[in-house]
Amino acid sequence: MALDHILLGLARTPASGYDIKARFREVFSHFWNAELPQIYRTLKRLEADGLVRGHSEASTKGPDKRVYETTRKGHAALRAWLAAGPEFGNERLSYLAQVFFLDALGDAARSRAFLEALLERLRGELAALAAIEQQWAAQDPRFPDALPDADFHAHLTLRLGLRKLEAIVAWATECIERVARREGNR
Amino acid sequence: MALDHILLGLARTPASGYDIKARFREVFSHFWNAELPQIYRTLKRLEADGLVRGHSEASTKGPDKRVYETTRKGHAALRAWLAAGPEFGNERLSYLAQVFFLDALGDAARSRAFLEALLERLRGELAALAAIEQQWAAQDPRFPDALPDADFHAHLTLRLGLRKLEAIVAWATECIERVARREGNR
DNA sequence: GCGCACATGTAAATCGTTACATGATTCG
DNA sequence: CGAATCATGTAACGATTTACATGTGCGC
Numbered sequence: 001m002a003l004d005h006i007l008l009g010l011a012r013t014p015a016s017g018y019d020i021k022a023r024f025r026e027v028f029s030h031f032w033n034a035e036l037p038q039i040y041r042t043l044k045r046l047e048a049d050g051l052v053r054g055h056s057e058a059s060t061k062g063p064d065k066r067v068y069e070t071t072r073k074g075h076a077a078l079r080a081w082l083a084a085g086p087e088f089g090n091e092r093l094s095y096l097a098q099v100f101f102l103d104a105l106g107d108a109a110r111s112r113a114f115l116e117a118l119l120e121r122l123r124g125e126l127a128a129l130a131a132i133e134q135q136w137a138a139q140d141p142r143f144p145d146a147l148p149d150a151d152f153h154a155h156l157t158l159r160l161g162l163r164k165l166e167a168i169v170a171w172a173t174e175c176i177e178r179v180a181r182r183e184g185n186r
Numbered sequence: 187m188a189l190d191h192i193l194l195g196l197a198r199t200p201a202s203g204y205d206i207k208a209r210f211r212e213v214f215s216h217f218w219n220a221e222l223p224q225i226y227r228t229l230k231r232l233e234a235d236g237l238v239r240g241h242s243e244a245s246t247k248g249p250d251k252r253v254y255e256t257t258r259k260g261h262a263a264l265r266a267w268l269a270a271g272p273e274f275g276n277e278r279l280s281y282l283a284q285v286f287f288l289d290a291l292g293d294a295a296r297s298r299a300f301l302e303a304l305l306e307r308l309r310g311e312l313a314a315l316a317a318i319e320q321q322w323a324a325q326d327p328r329f330p331d332a333l334p335d336a337d338f339h340a341h342l343t344l345r346l347g348l349r350k351l352e353a354i355v356a357w358a359t360e361c362i363e364r365v366a367r368r369e370g371n372r
Numbered sequence: 373g374c375g376c377a378c379a380t381g382t383a384a385a386t387c388g389t390t391a392c393a394t395g396a397t398t399c400g
Numbered sequence: 401c402g403a404a405t406c407a408t409g410t411a412a413c414g415a416t417t418t419a420c421a422t423g424t425g426c427g428c
């Protein structure tokens with residue numbers, strides 16, 4: 001399961017469930033998500049299997065935290081996942097299914113409204129990712145190709161987010177034109 | 187739930203669970219998937235809720251089939267889903283999570299091998315989608331903008347598949363270069 | 373006769389979300 | 401003192417996958 005391996009990857013630097021949720025929000029949001037109860041439960045299972053090790057720690061803010069760290073066995077499982085090659089078949093994009101069925105609205109104007117809402121949202125996400133990249137570039141002189149390994153790969157991931165969103169924005173723009181043209185032909 | 191609405195959309199033309207699985211393979215594979223047991227169970231639930239109507243039918247090949255069709259109530263539910271605007275938050279791409287953690291391999295050559303396998307796979311998918319589009323263009327003189335509504339929207343979806351895959355192929359190519367350059371700098 | 377595509381399902385297990393419960397610290 | 405953030409969890413429910421079970425018709 002992908003989530004197991006994602007947690008093993010994130011816990012290479014010690015992290016609590018709460019910390020991990022924060023990283024999902026910051027870094028993974030454009031290609032994965034998980035809720036807190038699932039994260040806590042999975043960490044417990046990984047600990048029972050000896051893939052991570054956890055200990056309680058006092059926190060400056062709020063109650064004690066339980067901090068997990070990937071074990072040697074966990075590292076091996078992570079490497080095995082990567083060595084097995086790219087994993088396919090999980091793709092999931094509900095808004096694309098919606099576009100597929102847009103004819104059910106039976107109304108080109110409403111189809112166009114849907115696509116315009118989609119475009120606006122995608123533009124926002126694109127701007128957010130671009131801002132992250134620019135901030136990073138400004139703060140780290142090693143950016144992008146002299147970065148340490150972990151950051152270098154994080155940047156590769158971010159680049160895909162940008163390229164994919166650019167493509168989808170271009171597509172949505174094209175769709176709106178095509179729908180408008182059909183609308184005009186009535 | 188997205189699957190409910192996808193089934194309502196697909197059953198606008200009568201279809202059995204098996205037929206629907208085939209359409210997932212053919213048309214939806216690049217943005218959604220579902221297994222047979224889930225499809226059968228969901229169809230039953232939708233029937234109990236009056237959103238689809240099912241009847242048994244003799245098949246030329248194999249056993250009887252149960253053919254479902256979206257009811258008026260089902261159509262209304264589908265339209266409501268679309269009218270509510272684009273649905274976000276389901277994005278899921280395990281191979282991107284893998285790229286994020288590729289540094290765990292600790293070996294640029296193996297990272298490159300991973301990315302090359304990814305690129306090969308993506309190129310295959312891109313070629314398959316492009317072939318579908320060309321065949322379609324050759325067979326239907328109305329292609330693409332004079333197509334009937336349902337086909338027009340199916341084509342919009344296919345266009346996104348193409349644009350997205352082109353972007354990802356370009357990205358993977360860029361990644362391989364960057365990884366090779368790092369490899370050279372050792 | 374064997375394997376394949378057709379066709380439908382059940383059972384079990386796991387994954388994932390939502391609602392609920394608890395309690396500390398910090399800032400206004 | 402109220403709201404936000406930190407921090408962890410349980411319970412219940414629903415979604416999804418995997419393994420198993422069954423049987424037909426067709427082509428080699």
